[in-house]
Amino acid sequence: MSAAHGDEELGIAAGEASAGTRPVAGARGPDLGDPLVECLLRLGDDRLILGHRLSEWCGHGPILEEDIALSNLALDLIGQAASLLRLAGEVEGRGRDEDALAYFRDGVQFRNCLLVEQPNGDFGVTMVRQFLFDAHSVLVWEALAAGGHPGLAAVAGKALKEDKYHLRHSSEWVVRLGDGTAESHARVQRALDDLWRFTGELFRRDAVDEAVAAHGIALDAAAIRPRWDAIVDDVLARATLVRPADAGMRHGGRTGRHTEHLGHLLATMQIVARSHPGAAW
Amino acid sequence: MLTQDDALRIVGTVPDPEVPVISVVELGIVRDVTVAPDGGVAVTITPTYSGCPAMREIERDITAALTAAGAPRVELRTVLAPAWTTDWIGPEAREKLRRYGIAPPGKAEPAGLITLMRARTPVPCPWCGSRDTELRSEFGSTACKAIHVCRSCRQPFDEFKAF
Incomplete structure (x- = not known):
């Protein structure tokens, strides 16, 4: 694979990325703030956006049990997001609570990874996306639960228990579908091939990750990667699925450069809160 | 006061x-x-x-x-x-759950990561006591429950899942 097909920042043409003469923090430029706030927003937004995606299945699940399961997963993730965004708002100190952060930020201010905003597709796509995320999430929570930031460690200790159930569920479905019929196998292999390019972003480190180490938050992507690989390889082997090559990895979500899907999701998620500010029910 | x-x-x-x-x-x-x-x-x-x-x-x-x-x-x-953790639910409350038709939680998993694809021990049916039961879904009508079905008395039942 040539360098041109290596890591590509979404939405930035080759010449635009290094436009040093123009102000970088323009209307669409990254507006990275306090690293601890950024770190909490990344963790919270991943779960808020994935939780919202899963909630789109409510009433549309392939079977009743899965409809309920997907809604349960969505509830856990949105609950985790509420805790994380509340913490982010407290650290930020500008009076924004979890609702203000969820409903009154625009797409470029969201810090979720690109994987979680990808559309649900069929049930196989949803389960592959969930599995790739869950396998990473349990490792992140495990590290943060043992970390030196008490508020975040408390959220992590709780979320770890929840995400273990999620991972068991999603991994079993990946095996069931991959090692199922010719049709289900072909569909989940295609889902894996399509979504794989969003997995590299999970392991990227930047200045935010370096800076939060001062707060006792040590997310060592290099240590998490081999363990994620082991989980993924084990499950894919059982599912008779072929692991795609690490090529053409996409990233940008952590600095607010998203795929086109996020805007549509936010439009649905935010419209009630924005149409009726302060409404309570 | x-x-x-x-x-x-x-x-x-x-x-x-x-x-x-x-x-x-x-x-x-x-x-x-x-x-x-x-x-x-x-x-x-x-x-x-x-x-x-x-x-x-x-x-x-x-x-x-x-x-x-x-x-x-x-x-x-x-x-x-x-x-x-469900380990904080005492024996009396567990018996109340069982009588109500909800299988009480087993021992919560120790901290640390999980074994995927593990074989599960069947949960005894709260209605007839049979161990010939089958897990239908780990996610039930509320976040804290799983759905099982008993092959002996043919009743579906909830399990308060170990957490």
Whole structure:
């Protein structure tokens, strides 16, 4: 694979990325703030956006049990997001609570990874996306639960228990579908091939990750990667699925450069809160 | 003015809205009840699951029960650590669950990561006691329950899942 097909920042043409003469923090430029706030927003937004995606299945699940399961997963993730965004708002100190952060930020201010905003597709796509995320999430929570930031460690200790159930569920479905019929196998292999390019972003480190180490938050992507690989390889082997090559990895979500899907999701998620500010029910 | 014991007893009368056969104290989510010199009561609770939609209702119910008992002021605090575990549900409450038709939780998994694709021990049917049961889904009508079905008496049942 040539360098041109290596890591590509979404939405930035080759010449635009290094436009040093123009102000970088323009209307669409990254507006990275306090690293601890950024770190909490990344963790919270991943779960808020994935939780919202899963909630789109409510009433549309392939079977009743899965409809309920997907809604349960969505509830856990949105609950985790509420805790994380509340913490982010407290650290930020500008009076924004979890609702203000969820409903009154625009797409470029969201810090979720690109994987979680990808559309649900069929049930196989949803389960592959969930599995790739869950396998990473349990490792992140495990590290943060043992970390030196008490508020975040408390959220992590709780979320770890929840995400273990999620991972068991999603991994079993990946095996069931991959090692199922010719049709289900072909569909989940295609889902894996399509979504794989969003997995590299999970392991990227930047200045935010370096800076939060001062707060006792040590997310060592290099240590998490081999363990994620082991989980993924084990499950894919059982599912008779072929692991795609690490090529053409996409990233940008952590600095607010998203795929086109996020805007549509936010439009649905935010419209009630924005149409009726302060409404309570 | 309410004493410490009064306050704890009153909180202990508040049922879990989703599993009304046990109280919020028996569920293990009430971590502390303190009466201030002026009679105000501070109750510390911990959520079962991060997204449990019953938490708000539980807060309202606790506040209402204490207010009705004469507390001039009720303050609800939420803590996340230590994380709630079903191991905090005592033997009496487990028996109440079983009689209500919900299989009580087994021992919670130790900390640390999980074994994927593990073989599960069948959960005894709360209706007929048979161990010939089958897990239908680890996610049931509420976050804390799984769905099983008994092959002996043909009844579906909920399990309060170990957490």
